[in-house]
Amino acid sequence: MRALIAAATGLAVALALVLTITAMGAPSGDTSPKPLLTTVPAHP
Template sequence: MRALIAAGIGLAAALALVLAVTAIGAPPGETSEKPLHTTVPAHP
């Protein structure tokens, strides 16, 4: 029974966190037009 209560509390906390982040919204910012270039190290 305790496990069910703990799982319910955890689920409610996670849902509250998701709703809070959704309500606040994404931080303002810009995306770059340039793609990110990565290099793969060459093997000798």
């Protein structure tokens, strides 16, 4: 019985987390102004 309660509690927490993240909305999708480094800089 305790395992069933623990499973139900975990499912409720996971569902609450998903709903919270969904309610926050999608990220803006803006890109960073800094370019990513694609090559290794030369060592001195």
